[in-house]
Amino acid sequence: MNYILNANEMKMYDRDTSERIGIPSMVLMERASLGVVESLKEQNLKPDRILVVAGMGNNGGDGLAVGRLLAEKGTEVTFYIAGNPDKVTPEMRRQLLILENSGFSIQRKLELAEYDMVVDALFGIGLSRNVEGEYLELIREINNFGKRGALILSLDIPSGVCADTGRILGMAVRADITVTFAYAKRGHFLYPGREYTGKLVVKNIGVTEKSFIKGRPGAFCYEKKDLQGLLPKRSPWGNKGTFGKVLLVAGSHDMCGACILCGKSILRTGAGMVKIITPACNRTILQEAFPEAMLYTFEDRPEPEKIQKSLDWADVVVAGPGLSTGDISGELMEYLLKDKRCPMVIDADGLNLLAARRELFRLAKERGGKKLIITPHPGELVRLLKTDREEYGTDREKLVSELAGELCCVVAAKDAATLVVEAGREEIYINTSGNDGMATAGSGDVLAGITGGLLAQGMDSFRCACLSVYLHGLAGEEASAGKGRYGMTASDIVEAIPTVMTLRDEDFLRCQKTPSKKI
Missing domain, CATH: 3.40.50.10260 (YjeF N-terminal domain)
Incomplete structure (x- = not known):
């Protein structure tokens, strides 16, 4: 550090x-x-x-x-x-x-x-x-x-x-x-x-x-030398339940990719099990592309009993990637927010629903504290605060702190230099890892998955959010080293997660930047 x-x-x-x-x-x-x-x-x-x-x-x-x-x-x-x-x-x-x-x-x-x-x-x-x-x-x-x-x-x-x-x-x-x-x-x-x-x-x-x-x-x-001391410890006697069970509520019609990217990131980060609640139109795709995941799919609307059973099973909930902002998604979010037992990570359309429906915003605030992490990008952040992009550019830290205070939660405000702020905590985290190749579709879904995977392994919410952002950036650096910043995709970031969780300092030398001018 x-x-x-x-x-x-x-x-x-x-x-x-x-x-x-x-x-x-x-x-x-x-x-x-x-x-x-x-x-x-x-x-x-x-x-x-x-x-x-x-x-x-x-x-x-x-x-x-x-x-x-x-x-x-x-x-x-x-x-x-x-x-x-x-x-x-x-x-x-x-x-x-x-x-x-x-x-x-x-x-x-x-x-x-x-x-x-x-x-x-x-x-x-x-x-x-x-x-x-x-x-x-x-x-x-x-x-x-x-x-x-x-x-x-x-x-x-x-x-x-x-x-x-x-x-x-x-x-x-x-x-x-x-x-x-x-x-x-x-x-x-x-x-x-x-x-x-x-x-x-x-x-x-x-x-x-x-x-x-x-x-x-x-x-x-964080610095690379900190990494091994920050990762959750793993018991040699552990089983898949020991390392955390994550319930992922994600995906909608034509948005199955978010489920796959987020779900795979959960497991790549070390969580033991992931279960996905998603519409039935995604079932076949998920069974073929992501066989490790358990599924609960629904046709018209999910059954409350099955949602509750899934919540009772889970250690952590991740909600929002590819979810859409329709009425069914709103009902799902309401059900999840009312169950205050599990820590929760909200991203993407989950945040858009909070911004559009103040009742959901109120429920999120009630379950806040150390049990809620949100991961907004700049557009989602200004919508949640009902402000504009000009104010965001003037004093970003102030706005992020304001949102953390309003929701009583941890905010990982995504940007080229992501800030992590927790309500009531004086220190903030400024992320220094990553590159512009990570500005690609699905990258945020990967971060939500990393966060859920680490949270399921028992990490404190603030430290979990900080480490997740740092790991996400390191995985982006590793992906760009192999594929280049122009051609890398979110799937490349997912595949790089296990590598960066085991790398030593010297393995990162190829990612170091040097001045382009030679004298």
Whole structure:
């Protein structure tokens, strides 16, 4: 597990490291610059001509220190600073003095020469308002250097990206690589900031968990090394009932595929048994395509006694994939929600029914707590909250927390960087696994199945949702390694689940991203 910080947390831990632990801020800055130089060496990047574009804050000081260290190694470095000299920070002033004493010249007018690399050190994580004027033009020019082939290296976060939300504050630098310090920031993973970050490298500068004097960060992510310790333990004496029985209520006319994808994901994740309630039109297809599943199929409408018998059998219920939003589906959801014994995962049309029928929304709220996980994509989330996509893009975390509070449940808000939030819990999970190849039909059904399969094995709802999202992303990475991001399908993700549940760290090396520009 690793922490993901917002701007205020990083500033507080930085300050406490200096004031309470005793490591001077200039030492932290020098460590940061050494980390950047080390990162370039690790990636075998050897630029001959570098432009450093620095602001008047500490991010600018980091940039000057990086340029100085590279110049000492023989690289040709041009230093350019922007901003009001009256607003220079003490650390930046010291870095300017070091440069002057070392004989380096500093430009106040940007030369449009050719460079192998441009170091973006305009703004750090403290930016909170839209960039304008001189800074806007500088960011545009940095991006133009990138278009002409220069590798763009941002320090801490690309200038113009909000460190807390990932929003673009007017305009932002499009980095090829971002080297951040101590811990990753939320804006590195939340869109659209993730698109601007490029390859993310995190360097230790001396701010560690010992710096968390006033409390731990509010967000975290999983890493591959955590995986084996997170998976449910399996007894060598277990049987199919020991590992969980999942009731899947899914599918409708012409929507049988959702049953298959979700059901197979349940079993691939380690659950012992799955039973599907679905219309009779899906019976033959399921018997041929998914022989491991038990079935209860109905012609016109399901019999309450048989639904109840299935609920009494189950440890977990997964409802919604391919279900449709008709009256029969609404009746099914009502029956499931009224039975509060089993933990429940609701996805897809199950969520659309909650949004359209407030009585079902009320029933979901009544059974909430640790017994309900919902997995909405952005469209489903805004429908549930009766809001719009514009508000969703402004402060996604706030909306997800609001929905978790309304339903008293765990929300896994699907997106390129999925958030997991539980009502009443201060920490949130930000997912860092996965890729754009997972934007394919049926991918959400796979996640619902993984979640149900892990939940059936006794996991806590919040940790289950976090691990499910992480595994889903890893399976997507594994699938793309074999089929490519253009050609992979949801079925490929299903088939990759067992593989990623047993992989070691070194098996993931082929999935690592490297900058496309070579210098």
